[in-house]
Amino acid sequence: MPELRIGFIGLGGMGRGLVKNLCAKGYSVTVFDLDSDKIADAVMHGATAGASAVEIAAKSDIFAVCVTTAEAVRALALGPDGALAALPKDAVFLDHTTVSVEHVDLLRDACVKAGINYAEAPMTRTPAHAERGEVNILFGGEESLLERLRPVFKTYSENIFHVGPSGHAIRLKLIHNYIAFANVASWCEGFALAAKEGLDMSKVINIISAAGGKSGMMDLYGDLTLRRDFTPHMSLENAQKDVRYYAEWLGKAGMPAFMAQSVHNTYALASIMGHGSESCTAVIKAYEDLSGVQACLKE
Structure with missing residues (x-):
């Protein structure tokens, strides 16, 4: 050694x-x-x-x-x-x-x-x-x-x-994290809408996971989210920080950042609403708090 x-x-x-x-x-x-x-x-x-x-x-x-x-x-x-x-x-x-x-x-x-x-x-x-x-x-x-x-x-x-x-690793990491956190924000929004419309959440996640909506982040955190486990393995505030860095980089590279800004604003809102120290998947709580529903699996 x-x-x-x-x-x-x-x-x-x-x-x-x-x-x-x-x-x-x-x-x-x-x-x-x-x-x-x-x-x-x-x-x-x-x-x-x-x-x-x-x-x-x-x-x-x-x-x-x-x-x-x-x-x-x-x-x-x-x-x-x-x-x-x-x-x-x-x-x-x-x-x-x-x-x-x-x-x-x-x-x-x-x-x-x-x-x-x-x-x-x-x-x-x-x-x-x-x-x-x-x-x-x-x-x-x-x-x-x-x-x-x-x-x-x-x-x-x-x-x-x-x-x-030097410089290429962080560029790839930010692209990776943006895609991952944008994915979380999208299925959290979809889960909240499904709950508001009264869909069976077990069928929602099972069917999405059997088709094109399946993702690594959903595999890691989808079931935990619907079981209301928001342990911060990756915190929402850290997700917001990474998406912010990515959106700023897009702008400085001369590219439009409208989608990245929307994802960042979604995480920022959830953080302002008090969920920053929870899991990145607590972004779903922003939708739930505003719509009066809770996306969860039936016992």
């Missing part, structure tokens, strides 16, 4: 599983999170608690970040007191966060100026996959950097996709 010093910031749904698997494979991992309970959980799995992101960065060969937004990554990375300034030369700033297109360009340029390697590696799949070491890694960057990171990625991934040069 190579004596790599790995720093890891962000122990939420995905980060927790990644750290657990890194430790299980014998890597030395120092962690930090704003939630002390999450730090304690990581320590229980073999990690070391760090005092701050900057302190951890100063002692890291690979500094991994898995937080919520591009803005959060920049806040901890940039500036004279940021983690980037503390990293040793030729270390790797490993960005697992689903960020914006502009963020990747900004962080890559900042890393180059600091003599640091920037690795964009957003992920797909769920926290349950992270726990099992089965996430998909989308990597954008040089092949040589990917090979340097591949042994680390293998501890918590099932598939490692080299998407292309």
Whole structure:
């Protein structure tokens, strides 16, 4: 086992599983999170608690970040007191966060100026996959950097996709997430309409799932939604953030964003109505709250 010093910031749904698997494979991992309970959980799995992101960065060969937004990554990375300034030369700033297109360009340029390697590696799949070491890694960057990171990625991934040069991974991730969340919004709207019209919801989901309306997101969350389980494996507020990044990117690319804006507005409304911390599928509650129905399976 190579004596790599790995720093890891962000122990939420995905980060927790990644750290657990890194430790299980014998890597030395120092962690930090704003939630002390999450730090304690990581320590229980073999990690070391760090005092701050900057302190951890100063002692890291690979500094991994898995937080919520591009803005959060920049806040901890940039500036004279940021983690980037503390990293040793030729270390790797490993960005697992689903960020914006502009963020990747900004962080890559900042890393180059600091003599640091920037690795964009957003992920797909769920926290349950992270726990099992089965996430998909989308990597954008040089092949040589990917090979340097591949042994680390293998501890918590099932598939490692080299998407292309730096910037391509986040572009593909945002397209993927937009399609996934647009799909959720569409079948949640359809489920709510079916409930309002008095259809048998078990027949609704079974028939849709047997035809062209079937989707991976419905397979994952359709039955849970109709059973009123809104556990936030992927929160609604995170879905809203990803669709916002996608819609902004469309506009800057000179393309119309009317469909993306509609999807974003749907999630934004559900969040304003108080469902942001629930599952992305809680978007159905916006329709239910406004129409006075509830889409659920009969007991």
